[in-house]
Amino acid sequence: MIKDSNPMLPAQFCIQWVRKETHDTFTIELKSTNGTHEFPFSAGQFNMLYVFGVGEAPISISGDPSKPEVLKHTTRSVGTVTKAISKLKKGDVLGVRGPFGSYWPLEDSLGKDIVIVTGGIGLAPLRPALYQLISQREKYGRIVLLYGARMPEDLLYKKELEQWRGRFDVEVKVTVDSAKGNWRGNVGVVTTLIPRAQFDPLQTIAMICGPEVMIRFTIKELQNCGIKTENIFISMERNMKCGIGLCGHCQFGFCFVCKDGPVFRLDRIKAIFGKREI
């Protein structure tokens, strides 16, 4: 008989609240249905979320790693499973398997400048890193967040962005691809923010998450600034059916994105990253 330790079997989590972030993106807070159960994770890891009878999808954890009593996910509704998640309400139950995968190198970056570059929903897996960096602010050098969205209405976590931007010890720059009249901020792709950011390229750890094209251009720009490949970390996305290295779907050359990633140190995958159809 297959025992409780079965990694294929979801645990049940109950939705505490749902918050609409944008027209298609929302954040949910979850608590284990067996009450006291905590959910420790590292910033950058993901869960497989299961909607009863519908299916599973890999979704990054977007909450605060120092608050394992609650679990947060920010999801963009794009297809079958994510739409089904978007229809859930407070009190509904979701299956959760995880946490899975690698994480941002926060422990290994002490004393360094941190540059975070994200696009769109890519901010979600980096929010836990920002929470941790800010709560241990004195342990790091400069902290820079560069965030691009399609339009002002697509910006996630507006309140938190404002809070972080209000601090004197965090540099937050936001840009949108296009905007109508009343937007006073930057317009342009996120890479245009890089040359204007303040950091010491020789002492910087960069963390990138967003669409793959955006990652490619960001890498180029960061390298132009003098950041070395081994100091660049990216989070990748691939089709995932198991999340635990068994189904083969997430293969990316010699890597399994679910267990060797999703966070990769760029020099380890530089031979394959950016190659078409790998």
Next chain:
Amino acid sequence: MTAPSLKIRETAILESTHFQKLLDGLIKRGYQVVGPTLGEDAIVYDELKSVTDLPIGYTDEQEGGKYRIKKQNDKAFFNHTVGPHSWKKFLFPSELRMWKAKRNGNTFRFLTDNEKIKKFAFIGVRSCDIHAIFIQDKVFTGGKFADPHYKLRREGIFILAVNCGKAGGTCFCASMNAGPKVSSGFDLALTEILKNDRHYFIVEIGTELGAGILHEIPYKIANDEEKYAADIVVKKTAEQICKSMDTANIKDLLYKNYEHPRWDDAAKRCLTCANCTMVCPTCFCTTVEDVTDLTGEHAERWRKWDSCFTMDFSYIHGGSIRSSAKSRYRQWMTHKLATWIDQFGTSGCVGCGRCITWCPVAIDITEEVSAIRESEQTTEKKTTEGLEEQRS
């Protein structure tokens, strides 16, 4: 009959007339005995109740894209090679319910199947397929998360191996260091001998368990001449193998050649039918299907064999990562022969030849490798020649 006790690595003689007793011994011990039998115009693996279920007197003929069974004028039990099935169908079923769940108000209750799997006894496992089982062990149980369904089926299986008495037309196990001689991982290993109206097996003891089972049936200790006869059989088989793959630095060779024109060439022939991945004894990819009943109260999650040859396999929002046939063929071959080594510390290919036989257009993995290797060598030669010209 009181026979001398048997030790591991010793060899004994089992007359074919007592083979049924071997099966009975396994059945009596509660094993689900499976092995080669006739079916679907091929020799397949299925339940064996009696020695007569074996494909007695049948052999198979194989070449790229072709397989046929043929009746022969003898009583051989194992004078065939590997067919369209592999043992993975037992250890890693092609369709498996992982769990079912019942809605219970807002929550739901998961019910794992109270799976009681009768332990398998595999009859007639070839060397390549033993290697394949050990490769799948690494895939399913070697990492941080083990597949509980595989473990449940894998633990405690009995392996009755057979040294191949003939090589199939597509076999290349020797160059993959995976055969034809069975070298480890078995409980008992047979070599079948048909000589001067005598039909018997030379049995090598692999484990205490194997010794115990053999001990219950009539056997005798093999003499040197008989042991020699067994060696001759596999030697002859090894000589018959006409395909081979040069695996020297194969990982680097393929890593260097992601953009080789041969992939386009293969893609022109490849139908992306996924046959090769289904017959391959090491391919492990799966997808899942979630289903509900009409009331919506019951849900089930099924796992099914999948293949990197399908478009859906690599689909993410916006499109498939590997949309061209070229990239899918490249994924398959590069995974089997190169990335597998980085992932699991071993090749993903044992040279069983199934993918060659069952490819409708006879694409041959050994030829694809040599095509890439040869063009490498000619370009390398050209560059060294070029360098020499420059120097002179």
